[in-house]
Amino acid sequence: MVWRRQSSVVRARQLLNAIAYTRQQKQISNLERIGRYMKRNHKVSSSETQRQLECAVQDNLVISYTAVGTKGSKTGTEQEGFKIMEEAEIVDDGHDWYCFECHGPGDVVMCDGCWRVFHEMCCDEQNGFVDGEKFFCYICKAGRKRNRIKGKLLNTLLGYTVHRLKEKTRELHRIGHREEEISLKRFVYRAMDLNTMEQFVQDRRYRCMEELVADAHNIVHNVFLMYGEEHGMTELAIIMIKDCKYDIEEIRQCWNCYYMSNSKPSNWFCQPCNPPHKLVYAKLKGFSYWPAKVIRISEDEKYDVRFFGGYHQRAVIPVEYIKPISINIKSVTTKRTQGFIKACEELKIHRQLLDEQGEPSKSHTFESETDNNSEEEEEEREEEAEVEQQPDEEKEEEDDDDDDEEEEDDVELREVTSTSVVPPKHTSKMKTKVSNPENVNVVSSSVDKIFSPSPMAKVVYKHTASQAFPNTANKSVQTDTKGCRCEEEFKSMFSQYEEKMVIDHKKAIDLALKELAESLQKDFEDDKQQAVARALSNMQREIERARRQTSECCKEQCMEEMKKLSQKHKENTSYIKKKQWCFYCEEEAMYHCCWNTSYCSVQCQQAHWHKGHKSVCRRQRR
Numbered sequence: 001m002v003w004r005r006q007s008s009v010v011r012a013r014q015l016l017n018a019i020a021y022t023r024q025q026k027q028i029s030n031l032e033r034i035g036r037y038m039k040r041n042h043k044v045s046s047s048e049t050q051r052q053l054e055c056a057v058q059d060n061l062v063i064s065y066t067a068v069g070t071k072g073s074k075t076g077t078e079q080e081g082f083k084i085m086e087e088a089e090i091v092d093d094g095h096d097w098y099c100f101e102c103h104g105p106g107d108v109v110m111c112d113g114c115w116r117v118f119h120e121m122c123c124d125e126q127n128g129f130v131d132g133e134k135f136f137c138y139i140c141k142a143g144r145k146r147n148r149i150k151g152k153l154l155n156t157l158l159g160y161t162v163h164r165l166k167e168k169t170r171e172l173h174r175i176g177h178r179e180e181e182i183s184l185k186r187f188v189y190r191a192m193d194l195n196t197m198e199q200f201v202q203d204r205r206y207r208c209m210e211e212l213v214a215d216a217h218n219i220v221h222n223v224f225l226m227y228g229e230e231h232g233m234t235e236l237a238i239i240m241i242k243d244c245k246y247d248i249e250e251i252r253q254c255w256n257c258y259y260m261s262n263s264k265p266s267n268w269f270c271q272p273c274n275p276p277h278k279l280v281y282a283k284l285k286g287f288s289y290w291p292a293k294v295i296r297i298s299e300d301e302k303y304d305v306r307f308f309g310g311y312h313q314r315a316v317i318p319v320e321y322i323k324p325i326s327i328n329i330k331s332v333t334t335k336r337t338q339g340f341i342k343a344c345e346e347l348k349i350h351r352q353l354l355d356e357q358g359e360p361s362k363s364h365t366f367e368s369e370t371d372n373n374s375e376e377e378e379e380e381r382e383e384e385a386e387v388e389q390q391p392d393e394e395k396e397e398e399d400d401d402d403d404d405e406e407e408e409d410d411v412e413l414r415e416v417t418s419t420s421v422v423p424p425k426h427t428s429k430m431k432t433k434v435s436n437p438e439n440v441n442v443v444s445s446s447v448d449k450i451f452s453p454s455p456m457a458k459v460v461y462k463h464t465a466s467q468a469f470p471n472t473a474n475k476s477v478q479t480d481t482k483g484c485r486c487e488e489e490f491k492s493m494f495s496q497y498e499e500k501m502v503i504d505h506k507k508a509i510d511l512a513l514k515e516l517a518e519s520l521q522k523d524f525e526d527d528k529q530q531a532v533a534r535a536l537s538n539m540q541r542e543i544e545r546a547r548r549q550t551s552e553c554c555k556e557q558c559m560e561e562m563k564k565l566s567q568k569h570k571e572n573t574s575y576i577k578k579k580q581w582c583f584y585c586e587e588e589a590m591y592h593c594c595w596n597t598s599y600c601s602v603q604c605q606q607a608h609w610h611k612g613h614k615s616v617c618r619r620q621r622r
Contacts, residue, residue, distance in 0.1 A: 004097045006055040007056045009104075014041075018038055030081055064081070087185045095111075101118055101123070103225060111137040139211070139214040154206060159202070165216075167530070168240070184226065192219050192222060209252070212244070213248055223237040254295065269308065271350075279350075281327065284317065289329065582601075584599060593617065
């Protein structure tokens with residue numbers, strides 16, 4: 001146990017302000033003047049002020065010295081004065097001065113792995129552990145664990161977290177530049193803000209997620225020390241740390257979902273995670289059963305799901321409203337809206353991607369008949385493709401004694417399927433490139449190589465010559481070569497194919513641009529709504545702050561006016577009491593009659609005399 005600092009953070013800051021105010025008045029900051037300031041501004045008693053001032057001197061925040069008075073009655077009199085210690089004189093011994101958990105002073109235990117300190121009651125088994133005679137806090141303990149997410153990926157995920165925190169808490173972007181944060185270094189050991197955390201993410205300095213949470217806790221710690229517990233900045237920092245912990249928990253739950261939901265590539269929700277989520281039909285109140293992914297299952301048997309389609313909303317659904325994905329959806333859903341159709345399309349894409357990755361959905365979901373039917377259809381298509389890829393040499397071994405009609409049909413068939421001369425791997429490449437609208441130019445060049453006229457002319461011409469002149473095949477090869485029009489036909493076929501591909505390419509580009517424009521418009525609308533919401537919340541906060549400041553200012557002005565009016569009323573009352581007034585008409589009197597009776601004129605005296613004053617007048621008559 002080590003005794004770091006004894007004075008309260010709030011009282012220490014108030015004492016520093018009192019000393020600074022007194023020295024601005026060109027006066028010695030003695031105990032009497034500091035006590036008057038604390039009692040007037042903070043309602044602190046003289047004994048409490050003296051005790052906190054002694055603690056501040058022991059904490060090396062305030063320096064005590066002997067001063068000699070130079071003004072008034074205390075000229076030449078020695079008295080104890082206080083001044084603020086310079087920031088450069090504060091000793092850095094490698095550890096904080098206040099408990100990292102409760103932010104208070106007192107006896108603390110120093111961590112042997114970092115700069116943090118804790119009270120003994122704050123460092124229980126969850127917050128730290130003792131390794132022999134050494135104490136390590138929970139942050140150092142977490143750093144010793146092996147992390148399954150490391151390096152660039154970890155900092156990328158944490159970068160999304162910091163970005164989300166900066167969107168919600170603009171006031172915490174930079175800490176230490178405001179007027180109330182001038183004495184930052186006297187109380188805050190390790191400065192931290194969201195801009196610094198963002199720089200750490202860009203430099204890839206985080207090795208585990210607990211380090212980011214520790215920096216977020218450090219912001220809360222610093223704000224608490226600078227502003228106190230009831231300040232608006234402290235409440236904002238507490239909200240920030242809750243959001244940070246929520247995002248970190250989401251990363252621990254499934255970092256694939258967190259990455260996809262922030263980066264948002266094309267069909268991001270359809271991308272399967274590792275391991276894949278269980279697929280179910282879930283029912284939310286007011287809606288029909290809807291396809292969804294199971295994010296997690298809580299201890300009370302409730303499903304935390306995220307729905308396909310729309311905005312991919314999340315909800316916690318009781319187990320009785322969960323149906324397996326293998327159930328016939330028509331038995332539980334009557335209406336098939338556009339949203340439901342879109343959700344089913346995303347579910348279909350998700351299953352296809354699962355099958356491509358070798359992780360069939362039936363291993364993590366309930367087995368359905370539709371999956372089996374789709375697999376059988378794929379096998380049939382593969383068998384048909386193998387039959388089409390057989391070489392033409394097998395077809396050339398057919399009998400030459402067939403009828404002329406069969407040979408003509410054979411020639412036409414060979415002209416149409418002449419691409420079978422090319423090896424199968426080139427054919428597969430051509431198919432894959434044609435399927436992608438961005439590679440049309442590459443496809444056209446590969447088609448040039450495939451449809452070379454020389455080998456095809458030989459094959460086709462061989463059959464046409466043998467058909468026309470069966471007995472003189474060799475001579476027909478020499479005489480009819482000039483009349484072959486295969487090259488022109490293939491050129492026309494290729495030009496038509498190329499035009500068709502160009503048209504398809506333009507259509508694909510237009511469709512992609514349209515989808516991109518819709519996506520950008522949707523993102524713009526979402527960002528616009530978020531910006532408007534943030535602007536409204538900030539405006540409301542500013543209006544509330546201005547209203548509170550205006551109310552306090554008006555209250556102070558009202559009190560000042562009341563004091564002035566009260567003083568003026570006292571002066572007027574005193575002035576009026578010093579005058580004499582006519583007993584009859586209450587005007588200012590000038591004639592004295594008896595002990596309490598005066599008159600302003602002879603007429604008032606005579607009128608009052610006859611009305612009864614003569615019977616009670618105490619003036620002695622001569």
